[in-house]
Amino acid sequence: MNWAFILKYLPLYERAAWLTVRIGFAGVILAVIIGLICAVIQYEKVPFLKQVVAVYIELSRNTPLLVQLFFIYYGLPKIGIQTDAEICGMAGLAFLGGSYMAEAFRSGLESVADIQTESALSLGMSRMQVMRYVVFPQALSVSVPAFMANVIFLLKETSVFSAISLMDLMFTAKDLIGLYYKTTECLFLLVVFYLMILLPISILGSLLERRLRYAGFGA
Template sequence: MEWTYIQQAIPQFVDAFLMTLRLSLFGIIGAIVVGLIVTMVDYFKLPGRHFANGYRSIALNTPLLIQLFFIYYGLPPLGLKVPAELTAIIGLTFLGGAYMAKVFTGGILAIDKIQIESGQAIGLSKFQLAKYVLIPQGLLFCLPGVAANIIFLIKETSIFTVIAIPEITNTTLDLIGQNYRTDEYLTMMIVAYAAILVPLSVLLTLAERKIRHVAISV
């Protein structure tokens, strides 16, 4: 283990670390928004329900790798060139939205029906029912699933190496190819991912416990 190589590579890994965080953040936010929209469209049987179900089936049954290839390499011949970083965010949103929708649906189905019927009885619109009943209560039941999906999507950023984004995995492979120091750079890659995933996992667990405690108290 040559510490000189590790020291020299720190700036590149810091940039890769920040790139991974940025893409993950936008992708996860997009996935949550898409997941909620798809869930509400399906639950209330709104126009576009069949499209939403078709999207979910495609996203859940195709790998992120194929989705990225289609967006980044398949669309330019059709006249639509998407930058690499935007491709990564779209890919995470597309894949993650379907997984989030699956979790949100499970959370909503776990709500006591009397809560929903009470909201309908007092004349809440579909939007109000979603805002005040379905989403707040449904999230309580699906928090573990949402947390698991967030961790999963961050791990999936390692696939971005196929579209040459300098995230953690791609940076590691580039440095190994340049200097042939596998042990040093793989160790740095593990440390970089652990620095993201371990604290995030702890924070999500604590947040879940806190929210459940508050909900029970209320």
């Protein structure tokens, strides 16, 4: 292990990690918003929109992120829609992640027994109040494991961003391996930085799940 090489190129990995985190978390936030909207549409069985959401979920989940990125990055400019690599990465991650988040949130919403919503409505609560005070708190606990797994999955999927020339962690590792043939050192730094990004999220997810169960939402 060449530690001098590792120390020399550590700042390059730090910049790549920051780019990966910035684009990754922006894509995850957009995916959560899309997922919530789609899950509510499915749960409420909104006419026409429910079918549109179903088509989107099947299309998104059954095509690779790399294909989606190529379509956005190379295909959209052909019809006059210009974009840069970072926006393309965020959009691709949001498009893919939205479908997975939608399924995670939908499973949580559907886990709440109908008798609870019916009882709340019979007590005079509005539909919005039922969703806010009865359905969402219980659905949250059920959705947390799948939600955190999706966050980790999406952040790992950022490794394909190198295909659209984004200087992320994978691009940096492949570039340095091609230049200096220091495979062990480059892959070591790659693993270390991905662990630094993903391990805290995994731990946070476990703690959050335990806290919600302890608070009684998972009962």
